Amino acid sequence: MIVAHSRAWWRATLALCLGSILVFVNLYAPQPLLPELRQLYGVSTLGVSLVMSLATLALAGALLVFGPLSDAIGRGGIMRVTLLLAGLCSLVLAFAPTFEVLLAVRLVQGFVLGGLPAVAIAWMGDEFERPALMAAVGLYIGANTLGGIGGRLIGGGVGEVGGAGAGFLTVGLVTLVGVALFWKLLPAPHQFTPRRFELRGALADLSGHLRQPLLLAAYLLGGLNFLIFINQYSYITFRLAEAPYGLGARWLGLIFLTYLGGTLSSSLSGRLTRHLSQPVCMALGVLILMLGTLITLADSLGWIIVGLTVNAVGFFLAHSMASSWVGRQAQRARGSASALYLVFYYLGASLGSLWLEPFWQRGGWLGVAIGSWLMLGVTLGIALWLWRSECCPAQASVAR
Template sequence: MIQPQTRAWWRATLALCLGSFLVFINLYAPQPLLPELRQLYGISTLAVGLVMSVATLSLAASLLVFGPLSDAIGRGGIMRLTLLGAGGLSLALALAPNFETLLVLRALQGFVLGGLPAVAIAWMGDEFEPRGMLSAVGLYIGANSLGGISGRLVGGWVGELAGSSASFLAVGGITLAGVALFWKLLPPARGFSARPFELRGALADLAGHLRNPLLLAAYLLGGINFLIFINQYSYLTFRLAEAPFGLGPSVLGMIFLTYLGGTLGSSLSGRLSGHLSPPACMVLGILILMGGTLITLAGSLALIVLGLTINAFGFFLAHAMASSWVGRHAERARGSASALYLVFYYSGASLGTFWLEPFWQAGAWFGVALGSWLLLGVTLGIALWLWRRQPI
């Protein structure tokens, strides 16, 4: 087992953080372009939101494939090849002739982007000593937020200068360069024990995870929280693109720098878990997310940015705790247990537009905040239940 803070630990953690960065730069690059794409294709906010939703939904579906498959054939090859495919599809997106083709390519890209998230935490569980795993998960999830920030910045800046096709080309080039480094850094697996893949056994594992209340609670908490968090950003791009703000794609991309609050939250999660139980950290994260949403109701751009930064801190704190909770409480088949968490996580993201759209139509941003609080109240109840059920 790889011991924490050793050279091997840092190399493996850096590789997985880089892979995570590449996944999320691809997934979120189109988000600041949504208002522009809506105008370009003459479609509704609900329709243009599919650019994000089809990718996250197909990513969620792919986790059901890659997670169990990794328990049978190993995890490293899946991560390497799917990252390579994601970079190639970014280049293909630049050549999409119409909106329908764009959606098909985004769905394919979402599927291959699921390869690394499906197995990375399971890889850590196989290779890292338990104390080292918790710290590595925090850094890995912090890289999620850095990738999300970078994707939106590149998407917004390049899109405003040269159009959406140029954005996809830029992201594809960055990805292929990063994959070459990832390929070199990731060490060979030494703690992995292969299990022959059997469909019946894989389904039984998934069913077993769903019957475990400690896992199911974490799955629901992660999925519902992400439904709210990520889709708030989409609706904020529409709010900030209109009067009185009138922000363009490059500035909208910079709004996602507030994700740095999430980088801090996930990075501090390991330290906080030394003082509070993981469920208590989840409760704290959700309360912070609810408070940040309240601040975004202000009419000042500075306060909106502050609220988003607070939201990111709270969300990623809760997410880091919930995802590591799954790794620690899965009784068997860690790969499929971690993958199932992410199925709920990304399914939530893909469904968020359908939940929040009626609130947006009825009450604009105040409606989105109200819809957010309703579901965050549910996840707060789940976290409190976990706290009572498993206080340590």
């Protein structure tokens, strides 16, 4: 097993963090290009939004495929091949002749982008000792935030100068270079034991994970937290685009730099587990997210930015703890267990507007904050239940 901070640990962690960055660069790069794509292809605002939503939904579906598949054929090959295909898709997007072709390629790209997130933490669970796993997952989750920020900055920055095609082309070329480095850095697995793939067995594994209370609780915590966190960004842009702020699209895009707070908390989460249990860290993350939401009620733009940064700190702390909890608690089929966590995660993102929209319509941003606190109260209760289960071994063994 790979020990924390050894040469093999740094090499593997760097490779997986790089892969994570590449995934989210490709996923989010089109977001600042949507206005240009709308004009270029002559489609509606709702139509052009499919560029993002189709990719995200395809990614969520891919997690259910690649997770169980990795338990049978291995995880490294899946990560390498799917990253390569994702980069090639970005190159194709640069030359898409019609909007229908663009959507078809994004659908394929979203699917292959699910390869690495579906199996990366399971790969760590196979190869790393527990302290090494805790530290590596924190850095890996932090890399997610850097990829999301980097994708928007590359896509928007290059696209503003050379158009959407240039943005996609740049992302594709950057991805291919990154894949070459990833291919070289990722060590060969030594602890992985393959299992013969059977559809019935894969479905049984997924069903088994859902019947484990300690896993289901982490799935719900991650999905419901993301439901609030990512959709708050949508509603805060509506607030800041109106008077008295009147921010334009370029400045609204820069709000995602507050994700850097999550990069910091994720990278430090491994150290925090030396002093606090994982469920306590999850609860702490939820409380910080609730505090950040309170700060965003201020009228000052500066305090709003502070609040969003605090939100990112809390959310990514809880997310890194919940995802690594799944990798540790799954007794078998870790690939499908980790994939199922991310399915809940991305489904939460897609359903968040259904929960927050009524609060927004009735109470504006204060309503969004109230809706957020109600849901976060649920996830705080889940974290405390996990803490109680961990403190009572007899209860935890029954739950399993």
